Amino acid sequence: DPNDHLQYMRLALDQAQESPPKPTNFCVGALLVDADTGTILERGYTLECEGNTHAEQCCLIKFAKAHGLPEERVGEVLPADTVIYTTMEPCNKRSVGNIPCVDRLIRTKGPDGRLRIKKVYLGVKEPEKFVGANEGIAKLQQHGIECIHVPGLEERILQVATAGHET
Numbered sequence: 001d002p003n004d005h006l007q008y009m010r011l012a013l014d015q016a017q018e019s020p021p022k023p024t025n026f027c028v029g030a031l032l033v034d035a036d037t038g039t040i041l042e043r044g045y046t047l048e049c050e051g052n053t054h055a056e057q058c059c060l061i062k063f064a065k066a067h068g069l070p071e072e073r074v075g076e077v078l079p080a081d082t083v084i085y086t087t088m089e090p091c092n093k094r095s096v097g098n099i100p101c102v103d104r105l106i107r108t109k110g111p112d113g114r115l116r117i118k119k120v121y122l123g124v125k126e127p128e129k130f131v132g133a134n135e136g137i138a139k140l141q142q143h144g145i146e147c148i149h150v151p152g153l154e155e156r157i158l159q160v161a162t163a164g165h166e167t
């Protein structure tokens with residue numbers, strides 16, 4: 001029910017607040033949840049894992065690592081009905097050498113070839129500050145991943161996301 005979504009998004013925002021502010025990106029938080037049981041599988045925030053990592057990417061890295069796998073094989077161990085809550089819509093364009101999170105989410109397939117991440121709950125769309133319009137939502141939906149906006153925390157999410165930006 002909507003209150004559950006808001007509760008999970010609040011926890012994702014708690015993660016975003018852990019992210020070290022930077023002028024060149026946003027502080028974002030994410031939560032991986034098993035939709036069948038409501039269990040929180042993993043949490044993450046921007047730059048939590050080594051390298052120029054995104055919040056969604058950190059959730060996948062950490063969950064895979066807990067199962068002794070590299071991030072690109074996380075689909076093999078995610079529950080069949082996994083969802084991700086992210087305070088900001090997944091990126092569709094990264095600075096050089098990084099795979100966008102949209103592509104990371106789309107490739108989370110199980111051995112049966114079926115998607116493991118079925119829904120993306122997002123707190124805000126990405127402000128067009130770094131990469132222009134983010135076409136990520138359209139691409140996710142084209143691949144059968146439903147994107148749902150969870151209203152109510154937009155102001156706080158953006159305040160936290162832009163903490164490192166000069167005012």
Ligand SMILES: Nc1nc(=O)c(N)c(NC[C@H](O)[C@H](O)[C@H](O)COP(=O)(O)O)[nH]1
Nearest residue numbers: 025028046054055089090091094095130
């Ligand atoms: N959904 C999302 N999760 C994150 O953890 C994060 N940092 C962003 N931020 C989007 C922003 O557009 C990019 O972070 C900048 O464009 C810089 O790109 P890099 O991160 O250096 O590849 N977006």
Ligand SMILES: [Zn+2]
Nearest residue numbers: 054091100101
């Ligand atoms: Zn990303």
